[in-house]
Amino acid sequence: MSDATLMLSGIEKSYNRGTPGEVSVLRGVDLSVQRGEVVALVAPSGAGKSTLLHIAGLLDVADTGRVEIAGQDLTDLSDTRRTATRRADVGFIYQFHHLLPEFSALENIVLPQLAHGVPRAQAQTRAQDLLDRVGIAARADHRPAALSGGEQQRVAFCRALANEPKLLLADEPTGNLDPETSDQVFAALMDLVRGTGLSALIATHNMELAARMDRQIRLEAGQLIPLGGAQRPA
Template identity: 80%
Template sequence: MSNPTLELSGIVKGYNAGRENEVQVLRQIDLSVGEGEVVALVAPSGAGKSTLLHIAGLLDTADTGVVKIAGQDMTGLSDRKRTAIRREDVGFIYQFHHLLPEFTALENIVLPQLANGVVRALAAERAQDLLTRVGVAHRADHRPAALSGGEQQRVAFCRALANTPRLLLADEPTGNLDPGTSDQVFGALMELVRGTGLSAVIATHNLELAARMDRQLRLQDGALVAL
């Protein structure tokens, strides 16, 4: 059997340790995400879901516990190595698109590939293919300010998948959109994820969207429980 794409074991994270206002955000979190599996992470604001995603994606470190990506233990790696793994193996999507305003939709997807050593022609070809998959290829030459909110977020999805990561981490990826647009854009995201076969952990408040994923977990009082 192949290794899970993501394994979290005994993850503990708190803030203000030893102080009167100490806050324990994550308590002994265990999570395994298989290849091609899409997991919904349901939690209210302030429950620690962003912290959990940041630890899983090597943007933050746990107080104790182990993070493994594709079977490799991330404990004790240098900042340089962690950065390389994030660039190659992990894709991030946030509630706000964070596209670079001075570049076109296509260029926003090309740039992370260039940083990863891909030649420009191949990077542009992949960018165009990804934009086609999410239905915005006709907007490739437009800058973010000329795109609708739904279009901006679809481009952000493509950018997250530009370097063919193993793992996608998404934090309320449709949270800034109206319900109708949110449903359509989430459908595009799921098609993209299923079409590429990567694993994903997607945080959402929306139980209807969560139900469309393979497994649903709630982050409650610092622990994960199945819905």
């Protein structure tokens, strides 16, 4: 039995299919992310990395191919079941935090849990614990506008992990930050991921950050190319 949290097999995706303007973005992509593994996805702008992440996270549907998360084939699920699986098993982080401006940092992490049926007291305890793990527990009652860019993104990390997903997908999670803040925030993300033991696929342009992950792959001409990897910590 495979120990892969994410398994993509033969993923193909084109836009404007069947027309003279058809653009082939993914061409038979195969990818596995093992339990507890953190994989860097490196690609130039427009190469299709966001499309790949969206297919892996059940936000988009491939033209052909199979998507498995934790050994479950999710390829042909209904929209309702895809949504339920995504909410339960997948956490997303984007370049911009997309926090709800009218709610505090704590509330932004509590709300996804309430939507998932978690009792409020339990949700608040988990939210506070996550904020503590990324070093901003003292900012729990502040709204996003009162937080720095790095603090906002740390809250976004916590929100993505609020419902204890099996898989974390991140699209340039530090791309909107200056280099020093980016390094600090990425370290907080890695500590959070390692501390929870989940699997992660993280898209980044930053090769220094990519080198700190377990393995690096490059998306080029619609296919994945391995670039080597860092030694995983014991």
